[in-house]
Amino acid sequence: MGRIVLRRIAYGALVLLGVNLATFFLFFTVNTPDDMARLNIGGKRVSQEVIDKWKAERGYDKPLYFNESRQGRERFTDTIFWERSVSLFALDFGRSDAEGSGEIAQEVASRMWVSMQLALPLFVLQLVASAAFALLLVMLRHTRLDFWGVVACVLMLSISSLFYIIVGQYFFARVLMLAPISGYAEGWGLLKFLVLPIGLSLLARLGGEARLYRAMLLEELGKDYVRTARAKGLSDGRVLTRHVLRNALIPIITSAGSYLPYVFLGSLVFESFFGLPGLGAYVIDAIAKQDFAVVRTMVFLGSLLYIASYIVIDLAYSWADPRVRLG
Amino acid sequence: MPKFVLLWTDAAMWLMVAALAGYLLLLRRRPALAANWRKVFHDPAALASSVVLLLCLLVTMLDSLHYRPRLPPAAGQADSAPAYDTRTRSVLDTLLWRLVESREATYSRPLSYLGFTKESVLVDGQVQRVAPRLQHGGAHLADPERQWLGDLAWRSALGLLLGAAGAALLSAALLAGVAWRNGQPLRAGMVAAWHGEHGIAWRAACWTLGAAGLLAGPVAMLAGHYHVLGTDLTGNDVLYQALKSIRTAFVIGTLATVATLPLAVGLGIAAGYLRGWADELIQYLYTVLSSVPNVLLIAACVLMVQVFLDKHPELFETGAERADLKLFLLCAVLGLTGWAGLCRLLRAETLKLRELEYVQAAQAFGVPPLRIMRRHIFPNVAHLMLIVTVLEFSALILYEAVLSYVGVGVDPSMHSFGGMINLARSEMSRDPVVWWSFAAAFGFMVTLVLAANLFADGVRDAFDPRARVLRPRHARRKAVR
Numbered sequence: 001m002g003r004i005v006l007r008r009i010a011y012g013a014l015v016l017l018g019v020n021l022a023t024f025f026l027f028f029t030v031n032t033p034d035d036m037a038r039l040n041i042g043g044k045r046v047s048q049e050v051i052d053k054w055k056a057e058r059g060y061d062k063p064l065y066f067n068e069s070r071q072g073r074e075r076f077t078d079t080i081f082w083e084r085s086v087s088l089f090a091l092d093f094g095r096s097d098a099e100g101s102g103e104i105a106q107e108v109a110s111r112m113w114v115s116m117q118l119a120l121p122l123f124v125l126q127l128v129a130s131a132a133f134a135l136l137l138v139m140l141r142h143t144r145l146d147f148w149g150v151v152a153c154v155l156m157l158s159i160s161s162l163f164y165i166i167v168g169q170y171f172f173a174r175v176l177m178l179a180p181i182s183g184y185a186e187g188w189g190l191l192k193f194l195v196l197p198i199g200l201s202l203l204a205r206l207g208g209e210a211r212l213y214r215a216m217l218l219e220e221l222g223k224d225y226v227r228t229a230r231a232k233g234l235s236d237g238r239v240l241t242r243h244v245l246r247n248a249l250i251p252i253i254t255s256a257g258s259y260l261p262y263v264f265l266g267s268l269v270f271e272s273f274f275g276l277p278g279l280g281a282y283v284i285d286a287i288a289k290q291d292f293a294v295v296r297t298m299v300f301l302g303s304l305l306y307i308a309s310y311i312v313i314d315l316a317y318s319w320a321d322p323r324v325r326l327g
Numbered sequence: 328m329p330k331f332v333l334l335w336t337d338a339a340m341w342l343m344v345a346a347l348a349g350y351l352l353l354l355r356r357r358p359a360l361a362a363n364w365r366k367v368f369h370d371p372a373a374l375a376s377s378v379v380l381l382l383c384l385l386v387t388m389l390d391s392l393h394y395r396p397r398l399p400p401a402a403g404q405a406d407s408a409p410a411y412d413t414r415t416r417s418v419l420d421t422l423l424w425r426l427v428e429s430r431e432a433t434y435s436r437p438l439s440y441l442g443f444t445k446e447s448v449l450v451d452g453q454v455q456r457v458a459p460r461l462q463h464g465g466a467h468l469a470d471p472e473r474q475w476l477g478d479l480a481w482r483s484a485l486g487l488l489l490g491a492a493g494a495a496l497l498s499a500a501l502l503a504g505v506a507w508r509n510g511q512p513l514r515a516g517m518v519a520a521w522h523g524e525h526g527i528a529w530r531a532a533c534w535t536l537g538a539a540g541l542l543a544g545p546v547a548m549l550a551g552h553y554h555v556l557g558t559d560l561t562g563n564d565v566l567y568q569a570l571k572s573i574r575t576a577f578v579i580g581t582l583a584t585v586a587t588l589p590l591a592v593g594l595g596i597a598a599g600y601l602r603g604w605a606d607e608l609i610q611y612l613y614t615v616l617s618s619v620p621n622v623l624l625i626a627a628c629v630l631m632v633q634v635f636l637d638k639h640p641e642l643f644e645t646g647a648e649r650a651d652l653k654l655f656l657l658c659a660v661l662g663l664t665g666w667a668g669l670c671r672l673l674r675a676e677t678l679k680l681r682e683l684e685y686v687q688a689a690q691a692f693g694v695p696p697l698r699i700m701r702r703h704i705f706p707n708v709a710h711l712m713l714i715v716t717v718l719e720f721s722a723l724i725l726y727e728a729v730l731s732y733v734g735v736g737v738d739p740s741m742h743s744f745g746g747m748i749n750l751a752r753s754e755m756s757r758d759p760v761v762w763w764s765f766a767a768a769f770g771f772m773v774t775l776v777l778a779a780n781l782f783a784d785g786v787r788d789a790f791d792p793r794a795r796v797l798r799p800r801h802a803r804r805k806a807v808r
C-alpha cells in the first residue's frame with residue numbers, strides 16, 4: 001500500500017514537471033518578455049527604455065536558460081527559467097507583476113482560507129444534496145414525478161450559473177433582503193455572507209449532478225445482486241440505501257472528486273460576484289490586470305492541488321470498495 | 328459591387344456546413360447509420376429541438392456572409408478607385424439594418440416610446456423632469472398616449488396572423504415533402520406523417536415551427552417601429568444584440584468541439600491500439616493537460632493570444648477582423664485544451680475493441696496498423712465521438728458566458744451572451760432595475776442550450792443502447808407492461 005502511494009506521488013511529480021515546462025514554454029517562448037511588457041504597459045509606441053525598466057524591475061531581463069555572465073552554479077540559477085519555473089517546486093512564487101503589490105505566496109496563504117471557508121461546506125453539501133435528490137428520483141422511478149424531476153434537471157442545467165447568481169442576488173438580497181449582496185467578515189460574521197453564494201451554487205449545479213447520479217444509481221439498480229436482495233425480501237428503500245447507494249458511491253466519488261481542486265482554488269465566478277477575497281477572485285483580478293506572474297503561479301498551484309486530490313480519490317476508492325486494488 | 332470579406336470563422340462555419348451536407352450524403356449509403364438517426368427523431372423532444380437548432384443555424388449562416396459595402400464616390404473623385412465602408416457587415420445586419428440604424432440615446436424599456444431616464448426640459452417656462460420621446464421607438468405615433476396601445480395591438484395581431492400563416496405553410500410543405508418521399512398520395516401521406524406512422528412524429532416539428540412563427544411574427548411586425556426588447560446603455564437595440572449573439576455561441580459551440588476531434592480521436596485510438604510506450608506517452612500528455620484546472624489553462628492561453636495579436640497587427644484590417652481572429656483563436660485554444668476527456672474515453676473503448684475477433688483476423692491477414700485503426704476501429708468508436716461532440720456543444724455555450732465574465736472570452740466588441748450578461752450585472756443593481764437586456768440574454772440562451780441538451784439526449788439514447796435504460800419515459804412504459 002505504502003509503495004503504491006509512493007508511486008502515485010512520483011507520477012504526480014512527473015506530471016507536475018510537465019505542467020511546469022509547458023507553462024514556461026507558453027509564457028516565455030511563445031511570446032518574449034518584451035511582448036509581455038508591451039502589453040502590460042499598454043499603448044503601441046512604448047520606448048525600449050520603458051520596456052527594459054519594466055523587465056529589470058521584475059527580473060525578466062535575465063537570459064532564459066543559461067547565464068553566461070555568471071560563474072559556477074549561478075550560471076543556471078540566475079536565469080528566468082530557474083527563478084520562474086524551478087523555484088515553484090519550493091513553493092517560492094516570487095512577486096506579482098502588478099505595480100506595488102507584494103509576494104504572491106503571502107496572498108495565496110491568506111486567500112486560501114477564505115476560499116476554503118466557501119468551498120469546503122459547499123463541496124459536502126453539494127454531494128449530499130445531489131445524491132439525496134438523485135436517490136429521491138430513483139425511489140420514484142416508476143412514476144410521473146421521476147419524469148418531471150428529470151425535466152426539471154435538464155432545465156436547470158441549461159441555465160448558466162451566472163443567471164442563478166444575478167437573479168439570486170437581485171431577489172434574495174435586494175428584494176427580500178434576506179442576506180447581504182456581497183462582502184466578507186472574519187469569524188462567525190462570515191456566515192451571513194456565505195449563505196447566498198453557497199445556496200446559489202448548490203442550485204446551479206444540482207440539475208446536472210443529480211441527473212448524473214441518478215444515471216449511476218439506475219445502472220447499479222439493474223444488476224443481479226439487487227434482484228437477489230429483493231428476492232431475499234428486502235424493502236425497496238433498504239435495497240437502495242444499503243446496497244445500491246454503497247456500490248454507486250465509486251462513480252459518485254470520482255465525479256465529485258473532480259471538484260476537489262476548486263475547494264482550494266475557490267469557485268472563480270462565485271467569489272468575485274460575492275466579493276469574497278479568495279483565490280478565485282485573485283485569479284480574475286490577475287487576468288484583468290494581465291498579471292502574468294500570478295496566472296502562472298495559479299496554473300502551477302491548480303495542477304498541484306488537482307494531482308493531490310486525485311491521489312486522495314484513489315485512496316477513497318479503496319475505502320469505499322475493498323475490491324479495488326491500488327496499482 | 329461590395330467587397331466580400333471572408334472572415335476566419337466564416338470560412339470555418341461554411342466548411343462545417345459543407346461537412347454536414349457530406350455527412351447527409353454519406354447517410355444515404357449507410358442504411359444502418361440512417362436508421363440510428365431516424366431513431367433520434369423518434370423522440371419528439373429531439374425533433375422539436377433540432378428545429379430550433381436549425382433556425383439558429385439559419386441565423387448563424389446569414390450572419391456568416393460578410394461584406395463591406397461600397398461607398399458612393401466622393402465629389403470630384405473618379406469612380407475608378409472605389410472606397411469601401413470600414414465597417415464589415417453581414418447579410419443578417421443588412422436584413423436588420425433598421426434596428427442597427429435606430430439608435431437611441433440610452434436605455435429604453437421594451438416597446439416603449441419614451442426614454443428610460445428623465446431629463447430636465449423647459450415646459451412653459453418651467454424646468455420639469457420628464458422622460459423624452461425616443462428618436463425611433465414609436466416615432467410614427469402622432470399622439471402616443473392614445474395611439475400606443477392600439478398600434479401595438481393591431482401590429483401584434485397582424486404579426487400573429489402572418490406568423491401563424493407562415494408556420495402553417497412551412498409545416499404543410501414539410502408534411503407534403505415527407506408524403507412525397509414516402510410515395511403516398513398527398514392527403515393520406517400528410518396525415519400519416521403528422522401522426523408519425525413512419526416512425527417519426529412530424530407533428531412535434533410542426534408545433535415547434537408554429538411556436539416559432541407565433542413568436543417571430545409579432546416581433547418582425549413591431550421591430551421596425553419599436554425596440555421590442557428595449558435598448559441598452561448606449562441606446563443599441565437589444566433584440567439585434569441577442570440575434571447577433573447566436574452566431575458567437577454557435578461558432579464557439581461547433582468550432583471548439585470540432586477542434587478537439589483530431590487530437591482526441593487520433594491520439595485516443597493510437598494509444599489504445601498501439602499500447603506500449605506510445606500509450607504511456609499519450610496518457611502522460613493528457614494527464615498533464617487535464618491536471619491544470621480548465622479555466623486557468625484557457626486564461627493562460629488566451630492571455631498569450633492577446634500578446635500575439637498585439638504583436639501582429641498585420642493579420643487584420645478592421646476591428647471586426649481582429650475580433651473574429653480572436654474568436655477563431657479562442658476556439659482553437661478551447662480545442663487544444665479540451666481533448667483529454669474524449670481521448671481517455673476513446674482509448675478505453677479501443678482497448679476493448681482491439682481484442683475482438685475481427686480485429687484479430689485483420690491482424691492475422693497482415694493489414695497494416697494504420698489501416699486497421701482507420702477501417703476497423705474508427706467506425707466502431709465514431710458513435711462515442713458523435714455523442715460527446717453533441718454533449719459538448721451546449722456545455723461550451725454555457726462556458727463562453729463564464730469565460731467572458733472572467734475576461735478571457737470573446738472580444739468585447741463582439742456581441743455575445745457572455746458580454747450581455749456582463750453588462751446586465753451592473754444594470755440589475757440600478758434603481759429602477761434595467762431587466763430587459765438580462766432577460767433577453769436569458770431567454771435566448773436558455774432556448775438554445777435547452778434545445779442543444781434535448782437534442783444531445785436524443786442522440787445519446789439512439790446511439791448508445793446503454794443510455795436508453797435511463798430515460799424516465801422508458802422506465803415508465805416498462806412498468807405499465
